[in-house]
C-alpha cells in the first residue's frame with residue numbers, strides 16, 4: 001500500500017480552482033521534489049499533506065486511511081522563512097516539540113522526562129550540526145543555521161513525512177550546498193519520505209528521487225481562475241535526461 005494515495009483530487013477556494021484532477025501515489029522513502037509556476041498551488045498541496053487544508057473533492061489517503069483532520073506528529077514541515085521561537089534558546093526550540101507532544105496541557109516536562117527530552121533534542125542538534133549553538137538564541141544564528149534549527153524542530157518529532165516548502169530559497173549558494181548534503185543525509189538515515197517544493201529545477205533534479213511538475217494545461221483568458229494546475233510531468237529522477245529538464249525549463253515558467 002502506498003504511503004499517500006491521491007485520486008482525482010480537486011482543490012478550490014471559492015471560484016478559484018487551484019488544483020484539478022491530481023492523481024498520484026507516494027511510496028514510503030521517496031524524495032519527491034515539486035516545481036511549478038508561482039501561484040499554481042504547490043504550497044496548497046503541501047498544506048493538504050500537512051492537514052492544514054482539505055481537498056474540495058477526490059480521494060486523499062494516508063496509509064490507506066482518510067487523512068487525519070489535523071496536523072499530527074507523523075508529518076513535519078519546514079518553510080522558507082524561519083519558523084523558530086525567538087525568545088527560546090536553540091535547545092529549548094527543539095525541546096518544545098517534544099514537550100508539547102508529551103505534555104499537551106502544560107507544554108512543559110519535569111524531572112526525568114525533561115532530561116530525556118533534553119537528550120533527544122541534543123542528539124538532533126548534533127545531527128544537524130548545531131550542537132555548539134545549543135544555548136544561543138535564534139537571532140544569533142545565520143540564515144543557514146536557522147534553517148538547520150527548523151529542520152531539527154521538525155525531525156525531533158520523528159515524522160514519517162517531511163514537508164519542505166522552499167526551505168533553502170533564501171540561502172546563499174554555498175550554504176545551500178551544505179544544506180543539500182544535510183537533507184540527503186537525514187533523509188537516508190531516518191527513512192523519511194520527503195515532499196519538497198522548490199523554484200530551482202536543478203535543485204529538484206539533484207535532490208529528488210522523483211520530480212513532479214505542477215502546471216495549468218487549460219486556460220480561459222476570460223476566467224483565469226476557472227482551471228487549476230495538474231501534474232504535467234512525473235518522472236523518476238534517475239531516468240531523467242538533461243534534455244527533459246531543458247524541455248521543462250522552456251515550457252513551464254518556474
Ligand SMILES: Nc1ncnc2c1ncn2[C@@H]1O[C@H](COP(=O)(O)OP(=O)(O)OP(=O)(O)O)[C@@H](O)[C@H]1O
Nearest residue numbers: 013016018036037038039040041042043044045197
Ligand atoms: N487560504 C487561502 N484562501 C484563498 N485562496 C488561497 C488561499 N491559499 C492560497 N490561495 C490561492 O491559491 C492559489 C495557489 O497558492 P499557493 O500558495 O498554493 O501557490 P504556490 O504554487 O505555492 O505559489 P508560490 O510559488 O508563489 O509560493 C493562489 O491563487 C492563492 O491566491
